[in-house]
Amino acid sequence: DAGVTQSPTHLIKTRGQQVTLRCSPKSGHDTVSWYQQALGQGPQFIFQYYEEEERQRGNFPDRFSGHQFPNYSSELNVNALLLGDSALYLCASSLPSNTEAFFGQGTRLTVV
Amino acid sequence: AQSVTQPDIHITVSEGASLELRCNYSYGATPYLFWYVQSPGQGLQLLLKYFSGDTLVQGIKGFEAEFKRSQSSFNLRKPSVHWSDAAEYFCAVGEGYSGGGADGLTFGKGTHLIIQP
Numbered sequence: 001d002a003g004v005t006q007s008p009t010h011l012i013k014t015r016g017q018q019v020t021l022r023c024s025p026k027s028g029h030d031t032v033s034w035y036q037q038a039l040g041q042g043p044q045f046i047f048q049y050y051e052e053e054e055r056q057r058g059n060f061p062d063r064f065s066g067h068q069f070p071n072y073s074s075e076l077n078v079n080a081l082l083l084g085d086s087a088l089y090l091c092a093s094s095l096p097s098n099t100e101a102f103f104g105q106g107t108r109l110t111v112v
Numbered sequence: 113a114q115s116v117t118q119p120d121i122h123i124t125v126s127e128g129a130s131l132e133l134r135c136n137y138s139y140g141a142t143p144y145l146f147w148y149v150q151s152p153g154q155g156l157q158l159l160l161k162y163f164s165g166d167t168l169v170q171g172i173k174g175f176e177a178e179f180k181r182s183q184s185s186f187n188l189r190k191p192s193v194h195w196s197d198a199a200e201y202f203c204a205v206g207e208g209y210s211g212g213g214a215d216g217l218t219f220g221k222g223t224h225l226i227i228q229p
Contacts, residue, residue: 004155033216033217035217035219040221040222041221041222042116042202042204042219042220042221042222043156043202043217043219044219045216045217045218047216048215048216056215056216058216090155090156092156100158100161101158101217102158103148103155103156103157104155105153105154105155106154106155
């Protein structure tokens with residue numbers, strides 16, 4: 001079992017650009033959540049996808065959007081990047097009947 | 113709104129000594145509580161969780177935590193730390209299962225654990 005996998009591992013983007021991050025959930029998991037972890041901070045919940053729909057959202061602007069595919073994999077899109085979007089982006093997946101979330105290694109996004 | 117406070121930003125413990133990391137939460141109902149550990153450059157690994165029942169929960173790597181409703185606390189403990197325990201520790205609260213798996217978690221800012229030889 002490969003666990004939760006995220007790609008790419010590292011990414012450098014220019015302010016104003018758009019970025020797409022990808023996540024493959026742990027085998028059998030159908031719920032995917034995304035978190036932003038700024039340097040020296042705890043992860044902050046961005047949103048959660050279940051059955052290809054956004055079912056929960058944290059306090060993030062509309063520049064942050066996502067998608068879940070029929071195979072349960074997910075994408076996080078960020079438009080009009082700001083310097084403050086530089087962070088580690090974590091994806092977590094879970095089973096429908098279990099509250100335990102499994103995290104991937106994250107994607108380190110640097111905006112310059 | 114739910115919140116989590118980890119009062120200690122850094123803690124230094126000698127190898128072999130006992131450890132207690134503090135966590136206080138604010139939540140209206142019975143919370144689902146978690147402790148995660150993060151090593152440098154890594155994702156988060158679940159140490160233990162509390163949903164209901166026995167207020168003392170056992171986790172992996174010899175960790176345990178005690179839920180105290182009266183103090184709104186969920187402190188993490190280990191009787192004897194090892195150098196490999198050096199990492200960042202996060203306490204989190206969530207609403208748990210609501211038909212779609214684990215709900216979005218609210219994390220504290222973390223406690224950085226340093227182990228002295």
